[in-house]
Amino acid sequence: MDLALFAIVAVLTIVAAGAFSKRLGVATPIILILVGIGFSYIPGAPTEFDPEIILVGLLPPILYSAAITVPVVDFRRNLTSIGALSVLLVVVSAFASGLLLYFLLPDLSLPAAIAVGAVISPPDAVAATAVGKRLGLPPRLTTILEGEGLVNDATALTMLKAAIAAVSATLSFWGAIGDFVYAVVVAIVVGLVIGFISVRLREKLPDSVLQTAISFAVPFVAFILAEDRGASGVLAVVVTGLYTGHESAKRFSAQSRITERINWRTAQFVLENVVFLIMGVQISSIIVAVDREGTLPLGVTVLVGALVTAVLIGIRFVFVAPLLLLLRRQNSRARSRNTRFGEALQRVQKRIEGDERFTARYERARREHQRRVHDAEELRREGLGWRGGIVIGWSGMRGVVTLAAAQTLPTDADDWPYRPQLVLIAFVVAVITLVLQGGTLPLVIRLTGIRGPDRAADENRFAELLGELAEAGAAAVDDPTLEVIDGQPFTDEERERVKHEAQAIVDAARERAEEGVDEPEDVASSPHRRRRVLVHHMIEAQREALLEARSEGTYPSRLIERAQAMLDLEQTRIEAADGRTT
Numbered sequence: 001m002d003l004a005l006f007a008i009v010a011v012l013t014i015v016a017a018g019a020f021s022k023r024l025g026v027a028t029p030i031i032l033i034l035v036g037i038g039f040s041y042i043p044g045a046p047t048e049f050d051p052e053i054i055l056v057g058l059l060p061p062i063l064y065s066a067a068i069t070v071p072v073v074d075f076r077r078n079l080t081s082i083g084a085l086s087v088l089l090v091v092v093s094a095f096a097s098g099l100l101l102y103f104l105l106p107d108l109s110l111p112a113a114i115a116v117g118a119v120i121s122p123p124d125a126v127a128a129t130a131v132g133k134r135l136g137l138p139p140r141l142t143t144i145l146e147g148e149g150l151v152n153d154a155t156a157l158t159m160l161k162a163a164i165a166a167v168s169a170t171l172s173f174w175g176a177i178g179d180f181v182y183a184v185v186v187a188i189v190v191g192l193v194i195g196f197i198s199v200r201l202r203e204k205l206p207d208s209v210l211q212t213a214i215s216f217a218v219p220f221v222a223f224i225l226a227e228d229r230g231a232s233g234v235l236a237v238v239v240t241g242l243y244t245g246h247e248s249a250k251r252f253s254a255q256s257r258i259t260e261r262i263n264w265r266t267a268q269f270v271l272e273n274v275v276f277l278i279m280g281v282q283i284s285s286i287i288v289a290v291d292r293e294g295t296l297p298l299g300v301t302v303l304v305g306a307l308v309t310a311v312l313i314g315i316r317f318v319f320v321a322p323l324l325l326l327l328r329r330q331n332s333r334a335r336s337r338n339t340r341f342g343e344a345l346q347r348v349q350k351r352i353e354g355d356e357r358f359t360a361r362y363e364r365a366r367r368e369h370q371r372r373v374h375d376a377e378e379l380r381r382e383g384l385g386w387r388g389g390i391v392i393g394w395s396g397m398r399g400v401v402t403l404a405a406a407q408t409l410p411t412d413a414d415d416w417p418y419r420p421q422l423v424l425i426a427f428v429v430a431v432i433t434l435v436l437q438g439g440t441l442p443l444v445i446r447l448t449g450i451r452g453p454d455r456a457a458d459e460n461r462f463a464e465l466l467g468e469l470a471e472a473g474a475a476a477v478d479d480p481t482l483e484v485i486d487g488q489p490f491t492d493e494e495r496e497r498v499k500h501e502a503q504a505i506v507d508a509a510r511e512r513a514e515e516g517v518d519e520p521e522d523v524a525s526s527p528h529r530r531r532r533v534l535v536h537h538m539i540e541a542q543r544e545a546l547l548e549a550r551s552e553g554t555y556p557s558r559l560i561e562r563a564q565a566m567l568d569l570e571q572t573r574i575e576a577a578d579g580r581t582t
Helices: 003-024 028-040 051-067 072-077 079-104 110-120 125-135 139-167 173-204 208-228 233-251 254-281 283-293 298-352 359-381 385-393 400-406 419-448 455-477 492-515 527-552 557-578
Strands: none
Touching: 003 028, 003 254, 028 254, 028 283, 028 419, 051 139, 051 208, 051 233, 051 254, 051 400, 072 079, 072 139, 072 233, 072 359, 079 110, 079 139, 079 298, 110 139, 110 400, 110 419, 139 173, 139 233, 139 385, 139 400, 173 208, 173 233, 208 233, 208 254, 233 254, 254 283, 254 400, 254 419, 283 298, 283 419, 298 359, 298 385, 298 419, 385 419, 400 419, 455 492, 527 557
């Protein structure tokens, strides 16, 4: 099968799997792996892919597209959990599984076994977060799983490089530690520099399409520069994405953010799922390589992979339990520190009243205190508990990075015996975790009874937020120095009309919160919902009239497209205010 034809079939298969996965109640990655296995036995189908295609061509944009959507505030609040799972747990899993392989495969050296452990240690959170978002997991759980998936690949790939170097006796233990620290620090610096430059460059471009086009090159630039300096390209991409996503609200226009979000969501959907299809397609070539090598029978290799999988699942659960206790104690200490910090600020405030020299310092300290208080409150409100621990423990599905990294193992038969079997072991770990854990994760979520955020509480807080925004906007509109370009002041009627439109949005949000979000919409008769129905009818009528004008050729196409864009933005605004966007 020609590679171009395979690409076409792959995209169509991904779309079909995404559409039917919701009906079947099975995660899309699982369907794609099974379909890929079927593809691998079609005569002429490509069954071998250069691992660099995944590690260099697909992984950077996948991580970048995920990173730009992760709120930096949430990432920072859960940094302890994310760091423990993506660094410490990966290291523990790599050494534990590596030691197991070292004892099971007598000809395998300890550094080589740990290298394989590094390959199979990082979970892929794509399937877990996809299932979790569909079933309404608490946002904190989703953030932790997404953050873990962003960072753990960097830890594993850095460990893999160090272990491979240790096999050839070119790197000592302390040298490996030094290389790891260097790779992390330099990657963070490179990521911040590339993020800063790209954001400032895109900020100066007037066209949102040009800005989005540049964004497609950014992850590759960050990855290549970091790798050329011996650092972690994966971590550099993640840092760049986090920085860009955080700065976009201040630096980019609304249209640029909309364009970027739509394009990257599409790219992320295709790229994330094509790697699972590639996993399945490669199964036949891996089995052939194992049979050809013959050192370890196929059945024994699969059993070793299953045993390693069981150990990895057990290690994750054992690790999560003390992590939850640590987080609970950490939150308690944080609240105590915040209380003492607040009391100290009150004492300082009384002493410096009227002293302008310390006012700026006091304001910075006060804002820092407020941030810490809000962090502790949000973490308390979204406490994990044992239910969250079970979900995190059962979300250790391995993905395509595991298989791609396994195929980068050196081919030297003296230093790397069992190489085909090691690749198959990595594949077995990935498939078992995806099918077993990914397939049963929805059931685990239901059995634990864990629930997402309280929608009624969210609606109340949303209305409160809109009220604060309306007050800020009204103050700006009432500014007497506000003038138009020609120097003519705005009239009171113009100011009142704008404030009235803004207040209407706030009133609608408050009505929705007071009505209760669980009330069936077909029996609700509130003024807000009655108005919403009218607005939707109006937009649909306008859209039909626009289509009629287009079919008759009454107006130039450029005007038709402009009117279409206006209607789309208006409908998006109404749906966003109702909280019904996806």
